[in-house]
Amino acid sequence: MGCGRVDRPEPADLRQRLVDKCGTVFEGRAGGVDRPVHGAHTYGFNTDTTGIAVLGTYTAADDPDVPGVAPTREALDGVAKIAAWKLGLTGVDPTAKTTLTSAAPDGTGGKYPYGQQVEFDTISGHRDGFATACPGEQLYSALPAIRTAAKQITVPALTATVTGAAAAGGRYYTKSTASVNWTPEEGATYHVSVDGATAATGAASATVTLTPGTHSVQLHAAFADGTTSASPVFTVIADTIRPVISSQALSLRRSTRQQRRVARLAHLESDRQHPSQLAEGHHAVRQDVRDDHHAVGRGRQAVHDPVVDAERRGRRGQRHHRRHQPLHRRPQ
Structure with a gap:
């Protein structure tokens, strides 16, 4: 699978599929992507296999002769997609192994003797079946990731x-x-x-x-x-350990004058007591307000009562409304 270095590949050596660094897939050997083309990619094992070439040089980065680069994620994804599609047509597991028989006649350059059975990963490197450094150290080391990605495509993750x-x-x-x-x-x-x-x-x-x-x-x-x-x-x-809360001294804040006034007024209004009692309640609130004014005069900060403040605004609004309300005359 794949070539470590592709400069000017001859037509007879073109793999059936080519992938560039952007993950774009090209048709290699003529015959159509939907037909079972017999390739010429791995001498001795061209039957029952397909070839994929990754354009680029993927030898080791410190190679003294031809330093290579790491394959891009897009290129690896492109290879995984092709492998998943091709192996999926016959139900082959991308992470499994398979046994192939060498068809290279003895003495013609094959890596294995004619007729020898060899076990391969279903997604293997060119060097696995032929005496070559292809597909390069950096691409060859990425084959396990390609197998896993192809597996996930052919068999989606369980839900x-x-x-x-x-x-x-x-x-x-x-x-x-x-x-x-x-x-x-x-x-x-x-x-x-x-x-x-x-x-x-x-x-x-x-x-x-x-x-x-x-x-x-x-x-x-x-x-x-x-x-x-x-x-x-x-x-x-x-986790079976219960949370432990250290002992803490609880402090209760004393009720403020404001809270006492609000509670007193709310109690009187909620019970709908006699108007005289309501008047007494309002009188008590007003008395507290006067106490607050005296407190300010003595240099202490007064506490504003939201209920009393709302009543003040309401009374001012009523006076303003009456002052600017036109007189209504009865019809003659």
Whole structure:
């Protein structure tokens, strides 16, 4: 798969698909992208395989002869998409392995003797099947990431939910247990792992018991066609320690004169007492206001009563309204 360095590739050596640094996919060997073209990409193993060339030089950065560069994320994504599409046509797992038989006649330059069976990753490098440095150290080291990305494309991540734990800030909190729920598919088997180890199995849900601490919980599935998939990792924190509040001296603030006045007036108005009692209440409020004025005169700060202030504004507004209200004459 791929070439470490592509300067002027001859037409006979063009891979079936080419990807540039921007992730753009081009058709290589003629024949149409929708047809099973027999390529000439890896001598001895051209049958049952396809070739992908990544344009650029991806040898080691410190290579004394031809220093290379790291492949771009766009280029890696382009390769993963092609591999996922091509392998998906026949249901091949991008992260699996396969066995191929060398078809290169002895003495013609093949890496393996004619007829020898060789095990490959389903997404392999050119050097795996032929005596070459292709696709370069930096691209070859990126093949595991390409396999994972292609796998995620062919088999989307499972959808699961966590219950029995409180969600907050992208995490889940529980005392000891949490349940993982999912919608099952026919023929598939499921298990839930905690910190990478199988902890529970189930048909549509499973409950795991957690020790105190932070854990990674994930749902895994194995489908009838042999492919596997997993859900995103859930971070679940188990905590059985009750919070401890240190003893503190509680202090109560004394009721202020303002609060006493508001409470007295509210009590009188809510009970709808006799008008004389209301008058006495208002008189008491006004008396407190006068006390406040005396307090200001003595250099102390008075406390404003919002109820009294509202009454003052209301009385001023009524006087202003009467003063500017035109006289109404009875009709003759």
